[in-house]
Amino acid sequence: MAKPRSRRVPVAEPDEGIPADWKPRARNREQLLELVELLPNEPGVYVMRDRKGRIVYVGKARRLRARVRQYFNGHDNRLFVPALSKLLGDIESVVTSNDKEAMLLENNLIKRHQPRFNVKLRDDKQYLVLRLDTRAAWPKLEVVRNIAQDGAQYHGPYHSASSARHTLRVVNRHFKLRTCSDFVLQHRKRACLQYQIDRCPAPCVYDVDAQLYADQVRDVGLFLAGRHSELVSGLEQRMQAAADALEFEKAARARDQLRAIETTLQRQDVVGTGELDQDVVGVYREGGNVEFVVMHVRQGKLMGTQRFSEKGMELPDAEVLSSFLSAYYDEAPLAPDELLLPFALAEDDAEPLAEWLSERRGKKVPVKVPVRGDRKKLVLLAERNAASNFATRRSKRDDGEAALLALRKRLRLSRLPRRMECYDVSHIQGSDPVASMVVFVDGEPDKSSYRQFKIKGSGGELSQGHRQNDDFASMQEVLERRLRRALEHDDWALPDLMVIDGGKGQLNRVIAAMQDLGIALGDEGVDLVSLAKERRFAVTASKQGLERLREQGVAETPEATPGQALADYVVQTADDADDPGEVRPERVFVPGARDAIALPHGSSELYLMTRLRDEAHRFAITHHRKRRGKSSLVSVLDGIPGIGPATKRALIKHFGSVKAIKAASVEQLCEVKGVGGKLAEAIVGALSG
Incomplete structure (x- = not known):
């Protein structure tokens, strides 16, 4: 077994660049796990190298082995984590004396090596x-x-x-x-x-x-x-004393200074009521693109704002923010009295940051995540600024192009997916099933191309009020109708990429439908993928699980539902379990591939795909609600003698909803063509009950 590369020196650093004789010590998950178990469980910095020797991530931890182990034990749901087993060739460590030294060393290594997954603030000369x-x-x-x-x-x-x-x-x-x-x-x-x-x-x-x-x-x-109130008070006293002593030149100088302070105060926004020097951090994120804002609030007045943009961030929010703060205050000339954040950092990140800032300030600097009051208002203001800056500074075209390129590479698509279509099915227990088709062009919604489908079912029986609770069949029907239109109508040309909401089963049904219609996959036809939502799985009733059950003395009884004893055992012991369950992140299934592809957490491609899927889901639900509302109205009217299809349409057109028809008087109902006095009374009687 390989020996760990770890040294107990507080200022030591990994070798500059890639050593000439460097070779990866790990080429698979099992070998990486062996390296992880050899790491010391002490404060320090861990350095991840890819299989070419390049440093791709630098992190700090209070307990190195415990932190790095989280990447591989199924508890870490960051979507770049599954890629580590294929990416990494080595994990090195440097032991430090305490958390603060680890943070400072992490900063130095990030600035020197510019790792792919770390926040990298440029050497800023604007301070x-x-x-x-x-x-x-x-x-x-x-x-x-x-x-x-x-x-x-x-x-x-x-x-x-x-x-x-x-x-x-x-x-x-x-x-x-x-x-x-x-x-x-x-x-x-x-x-x-x-x-x-x-x-x-x-x-x-x-x-x-x-x-x-x-x-x-x-x-x-x-x-x-x-400290303007103290300054103004002193100047006013000095001006009055000079005037009383007939020293008008001194009085005039104090007056001019007071006017200068007034002018300065008018230019400053009063955003708080405290007497502290505060730094307030706002964060806005879309996928891997992150905007940071640091507001400098001094004595309740906004003295200045700094803005920073980062791209390609695939780590979770708390870790991205921690990395940013370490880099920012490593360069910032002053530490505040108080640091306000929009969300919490990990405990072993927050404490060393507060200790480091306190040392620089010369007194204790609390790091807070306010939930109410003036401090919360300041954080919300910083977040609004971050969102506004993001919208102003980013280039949607450049961001969209980068996301499309990343998506093509990640999913191994045959072409750049400039036009993408996504489909979703919506119903309640099979009633009023509908489907949606949403379209994104160059990464942005093209709402004029959205389409809605009523699920007909085999033989069109759903139009007669039957139910269909088979999402597989519904999706297959919709895709067949859409693909036939592509063959029959020029304005229904196929997109570059079709995305369906679901897993491998959904994908296979659609592939079969495409084969039946003679539509090819890939270069000669259209790219197709399915997107499965993030899911959590508890312990399953496997052979190993049953063996554990028998060891605990839990036996199946003849009258029990098969597997019920195991299910009860899992529920009863869930709180004591070391492993709360496996986290399966959002995955993409592609034709011909056995395993799903996990999109990196925080990546632009994941953000794009989830936006597309969520928009399809929203559009399908909206359509379903409208149809369900109309069908409920129609079913009520169908039970009233004397109302035929034409009268029913006239009522719906005139009033628009069942609520409006229920509220209508006999006279108002008679205004509808085809509705006489007796029929109006019958409608009021039926709906009032």
């Missing part, structure tokens, strides 16, 4: 902060990109250079701090232009009141920190 060193003799405000542990105040971050420099201009215009470098301050002999335009008191060459300058520095700190 700007304003630095104010209050310990200097004559402090100044400056724009910097990096934060040093030097005791200075740092304010921000600002998502763009223009935003940071606008704030700097406001401060320079109204608070009059020096703007020159320390070297110029020490060597200048004459006052510069900033002094001439009254933007600087020129401490470089003139005697300046140090206390007055210190007051200005303090005001700048309050202004940038968003």
